[in-house]
Amino acid sequence: MLITAEHSPQKALTKVHYQLKRAAVDKKHNFRFFSIATVNEQTAIPQNRMVVLRSFSEDWQFEFYTDQRSSKIDDIKNQPVISALFWDSSKQVQVRIEADAAAHNQDKIARNRWERVQGEAQKAYTSLIAPGTPIDDPEQAHKWPDEFVDDYFTVIKCMAFKIKILQLPGMKHLALEFGRYKKESDWKGKWTAP
Ligand SMILES: Cc1cc2nc3c(=O)[nH]c(=O)nc-3n(C[C@H](O)[C@H](O)[C@H](O)COP(=O)(O)O)c2cc1C
Numbered sequence: 001m002l003i004t005a006e007h008s009p010q011k012a013l014t015k016v017h018y019q020l021k022r023a024a025v026d027k028k029h030n031f032r033f034f035s036i037a038t039v040n041e042q043t044a045i046p047q048n049r050m051v052v053l054r055s056f057s058e059d060w061q062f063e064f065y066t067d068q069r070s071s072k073i074d075d076i077k078n079q080p081v082i083s084a085l086f087w088d089s090s091k092q093v094q095v096r097i098e099a100d101a102a103a104h105n106q107d108k109i110a111r112n113r114w115e116r117v118q119g120e121a122q123k124a125y126t127s128l129i130a131p132g133t134p135i136d137d138p139e140q141a142h143k144w145p146d147e148f149v150d151d152y153f154t155v156i157k158c159m160a161f162k163i164k165i166l167q168l169p170g171m172k173h174l175a176l177e178f179g180r181y182k183k184e185s186d187w188k189g190k191w192t193a194p
Helices: 009-025 071-078 108-114 119-125
Strands: 033-039 046-052 061-067 081-088 093-105 153-167 174-179 188-192
Touching: 009 081, 009 093, 009 153, 009 174, 009 188, 033 071, 046 061, 046 071, 061 071, 061 119, 071 093, 071 153, 081 153, 093 108, 108 153, 119 153
Parallel strands: none
Antiparallel strands: 033 046, 033 081, 061 153, 081 093, 093 153, 153 174, 174 188
């Protein structure tokens, strides 16, 4: 268990924050893979998918990487917000974060992060056929250029403005909710009924 009823809401938030920062540097952390939901503007259907947490900062800014041609990019450009969902089964804690999202491609931020993506890992952002393209044979998608370039490599920067925490187990679940208006503002939050 990460959070107990004896913690203050601020202490609980600090503990969750610490774990999220750990997950960005520890490949085995259960928060490392998380789900992000975007909204497809045309269908109004939420779109969920797993991504890898690449960084998590002191001011609750976090990043993941993607291919510029993937459908989440259109969603984020139309509606620049995401909802992120983290679950740590070892600590039985769920964290939901709503955040403003911005896509960085072919700029200073993208170029800086591309230097950290080495070798085979670059294949995730350089396929010849764009993600989501209908194909007749799976092999058609397993083709890459001779040289991996960062044309499609995109960093999604997310700035949290709402956090919902749920601590299991047992029947006495614990829940908390926090919000802030701007990234410079302090988080305001309290216990909520789970
Ligand atoms: C465990 C796991 C981790 C993943 N990590 C990423 C990631 O970091 N970035 C990414 O773009 N896709 C990642 N994917 C693939 C996405 O879930 C998704 O299938 C893909 O990005 C296309 O999504 P879209 O068409 O909804 O944009 C991951 C999938 C799994 C199962």
